[in-house]
Structures are given as structure tokens and as C-alpha cells.
Amino acid sequence: MDRESNWYTPLLQTVEQTSTVPAGSVSLKCFTLILGIACIAIGSIYLGSCTKQYLIPIYLIVSGSCALLFLMISLIPQTSNESHILNKFSRFCHHLESLFSFIWFISGSVWIYSIYQPDYIDKVSPNYCDKTLYLFAFWITTVVYIIVGLMMLVGFCVCIYGGIVALTKTFSST
Secondary structure, eight states: OOHHHHHHHHHHHHHHHOOOOHHHHHHHHHHHHHHHHHHHHHHHHTTTOBSSOTHHHHHHHHHHHHHHHHHHHHTSOOOSOTTOHHHHHHHHHHHHHHHHHHHHHHHHHHHHHTTOSOBSSOTTSTTBBOHHHHHHHHHHHHHHHHHHHHHHHHHHHHHHHHHHHHHHHHHHHO
């Protein structure tokens, strides 16, 4: 075996052997299903219950629908042939849905955070928004930001750790 192929072989073997944990995958899909249904239900029940920002219930309905659509797309079976039309379609749908979800999430964040602390009591007030509707949308959005922030922090720490390990190996071999 030549030196170059020997260099890449362990990395390729590691990538090929990596698989998802079925229990974690099923748990995440169940959580997505429950959250999607909850968003659709809360948005539908309280449709028209937020005069300050009427788009918040629509945001929840569309977000829940996208979560369920994303879940259905993830259930499309993958074939071993990368050029198979089903794999290409699945990847295209995944990328398109991810882009739409990102744009929709930013829009929803603007709608939710721009009216922070609406009037929960006076239903005829122009600043009124149902408390359940608003707080559900507020906390769902806030939790997503917290999770993304934690993922970025962990990724940063892993990068720093990898850099330290690489430097340690470099200096110990010389």
C-alpha cells in the first residue's frame, strides 16, 4: 500500500463506520412529532388571538407543519447508490426545507421579540396577545436559540481541544 492511501484509510474507515444511535434517532423524531403537533394545535386554537402581531399563530402553524414535513422527508429510505434519483430528491428537499425553516425562524423571531410583553388582559387593546399563545411561541423560539448557542459553544470547545492536541503531538514528536 502506498503512503498516501495509507494516510487517508483510517479517516475513511472512521467515517464509514459512524452511524446514528437508533434510540437517539427515534427519540429525536418522537420529540419533533410532538413539538410539531403542539405548534400546529396552539397556533390553530389561538388563531386571531393576537391583535398586536397577528402572524404569531401563523408562524406556529407553519413551523409545526415544516417540522412534520421535515420528519416525513427524513423517513424516505436511502439507497447505497449516491446517484440514485430518490437520494438526490431527498437531499434537495432537505436543503430546501432547511433554508425555508431558517428564514421562517428568523421572521418568527422578529415577530415575537418585537412585541415583547404584550397586553395579556385587555382583549380590545391594540397591544393584546393571548398569554398562552405568546409565551408558547416565545419559549419555543428562545429554547431553539439556547440549543444553537450551546451547540456552537461545544463545537468551539472541540475545535480548541483538537488544536491543543495537535500542538501537543507536534511538539512531543520533535
